[in-house]
Amino acid sequence: MRIAEVSKQFGISADTLRYYERIGLLSHVQRNESGIRDYGEQDLARIRFVKCMRGANVSIEALIEYMELFEGGDATLRARKAILEKEREKVRERMAEMQAGLDRLDYKIAHYEDLIVKAEQKMAGGPNRGSAFYLQFFSACTNLSRPDTPSRKRGRICAAWAPPAGANGAVCRFPRRLRPLRAAV
Template identity: 40%
Template sequence: MPDYYTPGETARRFGVSLDTLRYYEREGLLTRVERGAGGHRRYRASDVELLDLVRCLRDTDMPIARLREFAELVREGDATVPRRVEVLERHEERLAERIAELVDRQAAIRHKIAYYRGVLAAAEDAEGAAGGADGAAGGRAPVGAGAEGRGARGSEG
């Protein structure tokens, strides 16, 4: 357990590229990373920790801009902890919504698959009884989420 990690180690650990690591630093997502004599980066425990959080938030689609704001708060010290909590809570809420949406869509997709399976089974039956290669048409069965009336962006004109 060394007291710092090389860029390569760190990149491998998080499954990101060196370029991404440098990019994050440039964008201010990491608090000032230390350098050795030759200018090579040294990632310490605190960097690794913050990076861990950053990756967690990125993996859940927090945009870079918001991550920068968050890192800014971290840089400002302990006084910003309440604000960090707010940021995380808002993100968690959005994430919960996103998960719910995905679960809904997943159900719709499964429904569609089941429908297609039905078409297939019917076609097979027909083949056994009659002889044609035709079944139902291209694709009936609603998939969900269709007409909701909300969120009418895009009007043009």
């Protein structure tokens, strides 16, 4: 199997496969008479193993050491097991860190949900209008600079918008078709 086919099958770039070969993770890849790599079943099994271990965040250095020991046969079984156990412990530590980060995110999201509920409750009891009016107004006034709005219509006082108590006035920057309707008080 050629390098392009292997690359497509495993979702690994050809450059990565060449790199793995150069550093010793894929040793003895056969080449045809033209010098083109020809991956066999044993090579494909090694690629599956390397991809699986990299997916588990096993370091390249540990994989290189493991593959060198693998070449030594059964005499290196304990050493290979020790490498895998050490990498497993590193993965567990990273998982604990990630869990702590996830817990913090969950806490912050719950905090913001509480803040949103409080803000909505405060807005619902607003001084001049009910929450339905504000929601209708702000949903209509989300885009303050519409390019298709003629400039002569921008800046007119909007009759549909009555400013809250204490405000000097409100300017509607939308054509009439986009202006909010008065809410029933």
